[in-house]
Amino acid sequence: MLGVNGLTRRFGDNLAVDGVTFEVPAGAMTGFVGGNGAGKTTTMRMIMGVLQPTSGTVTWAGREITVADRRTFGYMPEERGLYPKQPILDQLVYLGRLQGRSAAGAKQTALDLLDRFGLGERTGDKLESLSLGNQQRVQIAAAVIGEPEFLVLDEPFSGLDPAAVDSMVDLLREHTTRGVPVLFSSHQLDLVERLCDQLVVLARGLVVSTGTVSELRSRGRVLHRLVVGGDAGWVRALPGVHVVDVDGPTALLELEGPGSTDLVLREAMARGSVSELARVVPSLSDIYREVTS
Structure with missing residues (x-):
């Protein structure tokens, strides 16, 4: 289980995240929702160690998180972070190797992921030659290529057609079934409502509500x-x-x-x-x- 405990982040005089606290239980899909500028991306970056918090801590399995822990996490940033001029299979294998996979294991997993996303015939194509939706598919594959113990996904469904959304949902369910906690943000509230075991609602840098959809309805x-x-x-x-x-x-x-x-x-x-x-x-x-x- 991942714990976020009083995370705060200031950028100069701007308080972007204000004492955010919540948990992402093992095997649960947690939706992180809020308007633009609510602090979702900043919080995710602090969880991943990309940004240092002004105050507060992140815990993993009941103890303060370490660099080694974060190396076992899969992360999908909102801004695509892959190499546009490299063949998609080559860079997925490279990213898998960085996360401790063997070359053969990383290649097989990459081929399987690309095939299930309808890109099995384009393994040698450069990323920049793909449509934005297909680039998003490759970005998702990059997040899970290392068989992560925790997944942090910032707007993973952006640009995906309904068939790709269904493939993505199936992939995430496979991970939660084996106990992987998943935290994802999305503005597509219909998908969040359908998929999530629990929600964390952020506004103006503050957690304003948490719970299941049923619990939020009852309040x-x-x-x-x-x-x-x-x-x-x-x-x-x-x-x-x-x-x-x-x-x-x-x-x-x-x-x-x-x-x-x-x-x-x-x-x-x-x-x-x-x-x-x-x-x-x-x-x-x-x-x-x-x-x-």
Whole structure:
């Protein structure tokens, strides 16, 4: 398990990361989400030792992390860091060797990865000759070529088509199944919601919420949608009902309790037909907007 404990990073007078604390458990996929400038990339760079924290620590397996530990990690930066004029197979083997793989082992793993990403016929091509999406595939292969014990991925799904996303998801699941912790950031909240075992939400350099999607949903406002046969504006006069929005026959309501639900239903039925009165399940985008506002 990886632990982030009170990490803080200043750039001059700018406090980019402010006492960030969270854990990435073994075998779990942890989504790291936040807006531009929230501090996600800076935090990931401190985890990997690319940046030194102003204060705070990173732990691995319950002790302070070492350079040797980080050599066993796989890292995918948001900015592509491979060599544009080198053949993709050659540089993957080179990177595998740097992480302790044998030449034969690194080559076989690289061939397997390129094949599963649809690049098996392009092993000798230079990176710069590939599309941006295919370059992203090679970058992903570079992150896992060393059979890492921990994965840190900054926007790994950027530029990938749906088929490549599915291949990437399968690859990550293989790693978590064997106990590898995975931390990844993404602005694609639909993917984060589908994939992650837990979330860490960052805003203005601070952790504003952590937990599973279900846990984050349970902490937010409970809203109900009412759909009636006529105009629903009459709900504004009901006690125990906070009207979030009314649009013709549809109203979005925050109810104080079961009694308020019964009151709304009785009043609606007395006025005509009722098509719907149901709890609204918020999307991750809704939750994100609420906790970061």
